[in-house]
Amino acid sequence: DIQMTQSPSSLSASVGDRVTITCRASQSISNYLNWYQQKPGKAPKLLIYAASSLQSGVPSRFSGSGSGTDFSLTISSLQPEDFATYYCQQNYNIPRTFGQGTKVET
């Protein structure tokens, strides 16, 4: 199975900050990498797919980059509604696997 490791596990930030979360795969996954945002009590929401493509309706302050084994999610200017937990997920092969999550808090 491909292991997905996110860092940091949590971070403290303020509104307006630039925030970057990294995700590392245990083997190359090309660009088969997705990012999700989850708020308490809610289902995850797809933000970024194929490493860098913005899902329809997602604000442009979210961006993704990377290929192979190293990826990142950047929020260019953190907004109040962005405080949440973020997960990366690979769809290179089965089983689909997620990172452990990164909680962005104030």
Next chain:
Amino acid sequence: EVQLVESGGGLVQPGGSLRLSCAASGFTFSTYWMSWVRQAPGKGVEWVANIKEDGSEKYYVDSVKGRFTMSRDNAKNSLYLQMNSLRAEDTAVYYCARGGGKFEHWGQGVLVTVSS
């Protein structure tokens, strides 16, 4: 509007069975892979299984193989997860999601609690 509505969760004893359902609307269900994804209380997200558009291919995470069976009824726009031999570690919120690789839409989730 895409809608996915899960049902069938609840409290079940270890070794018991439960069948989850997911009613889909707002899109052509028969043209999409579908998945089940779960999240144990306070834990991360775990993919459980997925199924091809016509039901001819199904894949499972190792921890549920031989115990869980995923199926679909395209005439009823419905997805199912039959869960047998349930264990305490299967306790989680179970989500159905559209897609086999990237999960574009999710239901609200249904809680399954395995406890005596």
